[in-house]
Amino acid sequence: MTAAAAPSELPDTSSEVPTRPNRKALMIKTVLCVVGAVVLIQMPLLMDRSTTQRLTQVLAIAVAVLGLNLLTGFNGQISVGHSAFMGIGAYATAIMMARHESPFILTMMVAMVVAFAVGVVVGLPALRIRGVYLALVTLALAAMFPQLVVRFSGLTGGSTGITLEDTQQVTTPQPVNDLFKSLTGSRLLDNQYRYYLALVVAVVCFVLVRNLVKSRVGRALIAIRDNETPAEVLGVNVGAYKVATFGVSAMLAAIGGSLFVMNADQAVPSEFGIQVSIELLTAVVVGGVATFVGPAVGALALVYVSDLFPKEHPEYAPVLFGLTLIVLMIISPGGIVGLAKQGWARLVRSRSA
Amino acid sequence: MLWVENLTGGYGPVQVVQGLSFEVAAGEVVVILGANGSGKTTTLRTISGMIHGRGTVTFDGTSLLGKRPDQIVRMGIAHVPQGRGTITDLTVEENLRLGAYVRADREVEEDIEQWCAVFPRLGERRDQPAGSMSGGEQQMLAIARALMSKPKLLLLDEPSLGLAPLVTREVFEKLESINRETGAAVLVVEQNAGLALGISSRGYVLETGQIVAQGSSEELSTDEAVRQAYLGY
Amino acid sequence: MMVTALLAEEVSALTNFLQYTFLGLQKGAVYATIALALVIIFRVSGILNFAQGEMATFSTFITWAIWGDGRVPIWAALALSLVVSFALGASIERLVIRPVSKKAAGNPLPIVIATIGLYLAFSALAPAIWGTDAKRFPTLFGEGSLSLAGASISYQTLGTLAVLAVVVGLLFVLFQKTKIGLAMRGVASNAESASLVGVSVGSVLMLGWALSSAMGCMAGALTANVGLNGALMIAPLIYAFAAATLGGFDSPAGAVVGGLIVGLVAEYSADYLAEVPFTTITFIGEQLRIFPAFLLILVVLLVRPQGLFGKPQVTRV
Numbered sequence: 001m002t003a004a005a006a007p008s009e010l011p012d013t014s015s016e017v018p019t020r021p022n023r024k025a026l027m028i029k030t031v032l033c034v035v036g037a038v039v040l041i042q043m044p045l046l047m048d049r050s051t052t053q054r055l056t057q058v059l060a061i062a063v064a065v066l067g068l069n070l071l072t073g074f075n076g077q078i079s080v081g082h083s084a085f086m087g088i089g090a091y092a093t094a095i096m097m098a099r100h101e102s103p104f105i106l107t108m109m110v111a112m113v114v115a116f117a118v119g120v121v122v123g124l125p126a127l128r129i130r131g132v133y134l135a136l137v138t139l140a141l142a143a144m145f146p147q148l149v150v151r152f153s154g155l156t157g158g159s160t161g162i163t164l165e166d167t168q169q170v171t172t173p174q175p176v177n178d179l180f181k182s183l184t185g186s187r188l189l190d191n192q193y194r195y196y197l198a199l200v201v202a203v204v205c206f207v208l209v210r211n212l213v214k215s216r217v218g219r220a221l222i223a224i225r226d227n228e229t230p231a232e233v234l235g236v237n238v239g240a241y242k243v244a245t246f247g248v249s250a251m252l253a254a255i256g257g258s259l260f261v262m263n264a265d266q267a268v269p270s271e272f273g274i275q276v277s278i279e280l281l282t283a284v285v286v287g288g289v290a291t292f293v294g295p296a297v298g299a300l301a302l303v304y305v306s307d308l309f310p311k312e313h314p315e316y317a318p319v320l321f322g323l324t325l326i327v328l329m330i331i332s333p334g335g336i337v338g339l340a341k342q343g344w345a346r347l348v349r350s351r352s353a
Numbered sequence: 354m355l356w357v358e359n360l361t362g363g364y365g366p367v368q369v370v371q372g373l374s375f376e377v378a379a380g381e382v383v384v385i386l387g388a389n390g391s392g393k394t395t396t397l398r399t400i401s402g403m404i405h406g407r408g409t410v411t412f413d414g415t416s417l418l419g420k421r422p423d424q425i426v427r428m429g430i431a432h433v434p435q436g437r438g439t440i441t442d443l444t445v446e447e448n449l450r451l452g453a454y455v456r457a458d459r460e461v462e463e464d465i466e467q468w469c470a471v472f473p474r475l476g477e478r479r480d481q482p483a484g485s486m487s488g489g490e491q492q493m494l495a496i497a498r499a500l501m502s503k504p505k506l507l508l509l510d511e512p513s514l515g516l517a518p519l520v521t522r523e524v525f526e527k528l529e530s531i532n533r534e535t536g537a538a539v540l541v542v543e544q545n546a547g548l549a550l551g552i553s554s555r556g557y558v559l560e561t562g563q564i565v566a567q568g569s570s571e572e573l574s575t576d577e578a579v580r581q582a583y584l585g586y
Numbered sequence: 587m588m589v590t591a592l593l594a595e596e597v598s599a600l601t602n603f604l605q606y607t608f609l610g611l612q613k614g615a616v617y618a619t620i621a622l623a624l625v626i627i628f629r630v631s632g633i634l635n636f637a638q639g640e641m642a643t644f645s646t647f648i649t650w651a652i653w654g655d656g657r658v659p660i661w662a663a664l665a666l667s668l669v670v671s672f673a674l675g676a677s678i679e680r681l682v683i684r685p686v687s688k689k690a691a692g693n694p695l696p697i698v699i700a701t702i703g704l705y706l707a708f709s710a711l712a713p714a715i716w717g718t719d720a721k722r723f724p725t726l727f728g729e730g731s732l733s734l735a736g737a738s739i740s741y742q743t744l745g746t747l748a749v750l751a752v753v754v755g756l757l758f759v760l761f762q763k764t765k766i767g768l769a770m771r772g773v774a775s776n777a778e779s780a781s782l783v784g785v786s787v788g789s790v791l792m793l794g795w796a797l798s799s800a801m802g803c804m805a806g807a808l809t810a811n812v813g814l815n816g817a818l819m820i821a822p823l824i825y826a827f828a829a830a831t832l833g834g835f836d837s838p839a840g841a842v843v844g845g846l847i848v849g850l851v852a853e854y855s856a857d858y859l860a861e862v863p864f865t866t867i868t869f870i871g872e873q874l875r876i877f878p879a880f881l882l883i884l885v886v887l888l889v890r891p892q893g894l895f896g897k898p899q900v901t902r903v
Binding site: 072078125128129130132133135136137139140143144147274278281282284285286289313315316317318319321322323324325326329330331332333 | 636689690693695703706707713827828835877884887892
């Protein structure tokens with residue numbers, strides 16, 4: 001991934017100056033990608049069960065953050081309602097798997113269709129309403145989703161949620177297990193299988209989003225973000241693009257929700273409230289707005305941040321987290337990826353000097 | 354009074370102004386002529402502290418570089434920005450009153466009356482939002498507001514921009530009489546060389562961030578290159 | 587007999603209506619106060635302060651700590667706490683918001699995240715220091731009530747409305763009659779021009795945050811008699827967002843009207859729409875009767891995207 005080519009709305013002068021795509025930089029990047037891939041694949045085989053589950057959770061959240069980043073980072077529409085789309089995915093999967101014993105992939109597809117439709121409907125007001133006013137509309141969605149779940153308790157299990165029985169959970173399919181056994185000589189555990197499933201889905205989503213953003217459509221999205229009126233003058237159908245982006249973004253959030261349930265074996269309304277919307281937005285910025293690696297980094301930070309703080313006084317952890325966010329924004333508004341870019345630019349500069 | 358030497362400034366890595374030197378004496382009207390993008394606006398914004406610059410800028414012997422805009426206003430420099438910068442949500446009178454923000458004396462009301470008399474159109478529209486006025490009226494308001502701070506030096510950024518020729522003429526006539534009556538020095542940057550040279554005593558010509566010619570206004574208006582580039586004959 | 591029964595029914599309907607109106611106005615006045623605080627910061631700086639509610643909760647804990655269960659008279663404790671909150675708001679602008687804004691160079695997202703950071707820090711700080719149990723907090727205006735057409739209107743309701751009126755009055759005097767108020771309006775309209783006439787934009791922003799913080803402190807003291815805990819302002823903040831959106835985020839008058847409307851709509855719908863699905867909903871333990879209010883706001887925004895009192899945004903090419 002050529003980080004330097006990622007459109008960033010932050011004037012990051014330090015990284016602009018010396019990044020000529022020289023051969024050495026390209027080589028280092030290739031090596032990093034290969035090492036990254038190997039680590040991602042080896043991870044569940046080396047780690048214990050709970051770590052693997054946590055990493056699967058990171059992947060699920062990363063896909064949702066990717067969706068929000070597409071909307072907020074590349075298209076400039078702030079949503080404080082993506083927890084609801086994640087919840088739609090989660091409940092589509094939970095309901096179908098618990099009540100109808102549907103295969104996971106099918107439930108995920110249903111989740112995508114439903115979330116896309118809801119996303120388009122929610123995106124429609126964006127044609128007229130923008131900025132803080134649109135944020136309020138999405139905030140309303142986030143506030144209402146858990147209430148809707150409780151209201152339809154017959155279908156959703158109300159506030160206690162839905163827990164998947166052992167027989168309903170996602171397990172390693174026999175052929176996959178056989179293949180794995182013939183290759184490595186050992187069984188592929190359920191949590192490992194789930195990790196790989198989430199990894200494949202996440203990688204596909206990341207590649208598709210990256211291709212989308214680098215295409216003509218992506219340039220139109222960025223043009224709309226940077227200045228709507230000239231984009232319209234240049235013949236971009238601003239309305240259609242904005243609504244469609246909302247739909248696609250909601251769809252990605254729903255995929256994240258489906259993966260989340262597949263990993264956690266349950267769906268509870270309190271896990272898809274306003275708090276989660278705020279966390280997703282935080283992850284977008286902490287990772288790096290309008291970058292491709294950012295959502296993954298942001299999701300990782302979100303899941304693991306609590307480990308960074310001292311265990312003796314857990315009640316102060318959110319205070320430290322809040323202060324960390326503020327300090328990060330003062331040091332690097334481009335998030336962790338922005339920070340890494342600054343470091344990288346410094347490295348390249350010092351090498352060539 | 355204003356002394357600028359080897360001034361460099363611009364936005365981010367782009368240095369729009371590259372080593373300017375010029376001066377304005379007390380009570381004097383000085384013009385800087387330049388085309389679009391030559392660095393006129395950047396020069397003024399560096400003096401009034403809106404953007405950072407390097408080099409030497411002193412006003413009555415005190416360095417201005419590194420000071421905030423509000424500190425510079427308190428030293429006696431008022432800047433009428435490009436596009437006038439009237440505060441459109443406030444009424445005409447409120448704009449004038451805000452112009453006196455740095456003053457602590459009790460003569461603010463009298464001065465509001467005085468400038469409303471000098472610019473009768475402002476007096477007529479005292480309680481209207483500034484945004485409801487025409488471009489020419491807003492330019493008058495911007496100048497009157499700047500004068501409310503009782504400046505020793507008035508900076509004007511293309512006052513003729515977007516105005517009809519007749520209105521522009523009126524603006525420059527007012528400037529001339531204001532300079533005569535208040536004794537405030539005026540530094541005006543312009544593309545409209547004819548009118549600007551008419552009221553100024555000296556001038557500079559700015560091209561791509563550097564001074565390429567200077568002299569008395571008479572010399573400049575007869576200069577071949579200036580005539581071709583800025584006077585169009 | 588029939589007639590009197592009908593009459594009695596009508597009278598009790600009127601009594602009920604008045605009762606809900608009083609309650610709606612009381613809650614609406616609190617939402618209006620917080621909405622005003624949000625609008626002041628938004629007007630001078632274009633920032634949506636997600637931490638407004640949690641800052642208010644923290645201020646209320648400070649009031650409670652000074653009060654010390656009656657050791658200090660509550661109004662004296664509140665006065666002191668208002669001063670502390672004022673200073674707290676100013677310091678937050680200076681130490682957090684200004685450095686982040688400077689680095690963000692016009693991008694709103696880092697500032698949004700910084701206010702979320704403040705939100706997280708403040709929401710955890712009060713319970714961490716003072717414990718998570720609900721605290722007893724006095725009723726500012728006593729427990730009594732007046733009777734009006736069969737409905738009772740409590741001193742607390744009257745007092746809350748009076749406080750809103752005083753706050754609005756003071757803000758009016760500040761913005762319309764004082765030099766610094768004029769400077770604040772100047773910065774809100776055109777910060778660059780304001781700085782060119784000598785207004786220190788930084789000081790104006792600090793004052794805006796300080797005022798908002800103090801108003802949050804006031805709002806908290808008006809609601810905390812229901813029991814003070816860390817969740818005190820979570821629901822009111824959402825209502826206040828709704829109120830500011832309805833009124834128009836750049837309009838102080840809109841915030842007040844919006845707050846009262848949202849309070850009333852939420853209260854009426856709790857009763858009159860009790861049988862209609864989705865209209866009474868619970869949220870984090872607190873009744874959140876916000877669905878009808880949200881619906882109303884959505885309709886208003888579709889007709890007037892800038893809110894009831896807001897200025898339409900002008901797009902320039």
